[in-house]
Amino acid sequence: MEEEMSLYSLANLRTMEIIDINTGAKLGFIKDLKIDCDENKIVSIILPPQTDRISWFTKSEDIELSWDSVKKIGVDVVLVDAGSIAS
Secondary structure (H helix, E strand, O other): OOOOOOOOOHHHHHOOEEEEOOOOOEEEEOOEEEEEOOOOEEEEEEEOOOHHHOOOOOOOOOEEEEHHHEEEEOOOEEEEOOOOOOO
16 A cells, blocks of 8 residues: 655644653644755754743753654644653
8 A cells, every 4th residue: 555645834834733752741833944955855843942941041942853753743733752852
């Protein structure tokens, strides 16, 4: 059987919530993508910093997840293996 290929626009991906499959934690929504223009593929997804980690005195940094960590793209969520970042 042939696997059906799904196409998603960037606008559509940005409306999908990112969920860590290990903890079930909601990581937020896609802020940006890194794309390798030579290879024509997505390298990583950029997420905004976790709100519970932001304080007045620390610089908040975006979270970068390798595209390889994306396990499944559903109708309204993206499931990722975020490892240790989603604590």
